[in-house]
Amino acid sequence: MLIYRRIAVGGVSEAAQPAALKAALAEFIAVLIFVFAGEGSAMAYNKLTGYAPNDTAGIISASLAHGIALFVAIAGSANISGGHVNPAVTFGAFIGGHITLFRGILYWIAQLLGSTIACLLLRFCTHGMSTPAFTFAAGVTVWNALVFEIVMTFGLVYTVYATAIDPNKGSLGTIAPIAIGFTVGANVLAGGAFEGASMNPAVSFGPALVSWAWTHQWVYWVGPLIGGGLAGLVYQIIMIGHTDHEIIVPTSEY
Template sequence: MNETPARALTAEAIGTFALCFVGILAINVDAISGAEGTASLVTIALAHGLTIAVMIAALGAISGAHFNPAVTAGFVATGRMTPVRGAQYVGAQIAGAALASLLIAWLFGLEVVERGTPAMAPLVKPVGGMVVEVVTTFFLVLVIFGTAVDHRAPRSVFPLAIGLTVALDIMATGPITGAAMNPARVFGPALVSGAWADHWAYWAGPLLGGVLAAFLQHRFLMEYAPSLATAEHGGPAPLEERG
């Protein structure tokens, strides 16, 4: 990435802002509009997934379009990003999520932000919910590395593939854990609304799932890139250049 840190961090904040803004409003559209039956699990899933897809298409060339500390953790763990830059990315992602939550609270009230904060279903234990978040985030980061990072993948497919992964994860587990797959998506609205229940699980699960998927792709599934320059954007560096 040749972009300046300020541009990359701004892109990360904008993308995460969009995810939280659209996601929280999609969850609350019935209550805000007064039109019952407008929101459904499918519309909520597509709202999150399509937002991710279009923001990746718009901002991926600037920052890599992580918009998620779990994705950034995967890049740091596999040596694609320094820990310092990773921490900057996470800070920008949290800032974007918090700003979106603050704006929605100002426009529509804190209760809207609280309802839009991912939470465990009443019968779901926190550890079980954490495991669900591990699995769903594993799928997400596996697809990210397989489509956006692997140099063999067609360049045109990854925004839609990643967005659809977000959507299918939400359709499968949204009623169970809220299908966060993203600590910033939980932290921003929790910071504004005070909805901190089981918050640790929304960091532990996605971070673990993201790092596991990144390592699996990096160490086993991905081919070595044909050059070091390719490795910086795609696959691992070739063996002879790894030192």
């Protein structure tokens, strides 16, 4: 199949290339910005409400914070790294042949570090408040949450492909950051009250590590990676099809 011929491993030497290191730094900063705002909004809401359970105001504030922060994070890194800001997006791009394996691993390391540093900074700035890890609402099973994460991340990565990666996107690429931010914000409204609506393993990893709360952490990795990988396969094979464009190494494009 075409998709397997497109996948590229790359080489260890990529980790030493200035362009790759600059792209990794851009991913680190972008995820730090995104998690600091998103996780910080949850901590602020907890402080204002005395750790009240999820309610309408909390879900709406989380949706706005994550949607706006992701828009800013992508816009600020798109011209350098492609603005992935999410290991699931990086994985989906790899599956479609738009980033090499070694550059993808470099992105993953940077993304996880960015999330961890953001949570450590939040803990310092709030005098030791815990960084809330993702959890399930009462009655939600791991399979419910897993399907939520798969479906929501599929929609997210499909939007990334449609507005940012597709070589035929044309002027649509200019709205990619806001379209992707809106997708995440809408998904938070849909799934936030049930299982947190992560769609991003880095967003789940930082709070879990800093608070040392690993319950069901695997769901927030497996679900997004399956959803992102499926979106990459579907869009690359069916929507883009047998194009001959080369593997994208992000420079001036998303």
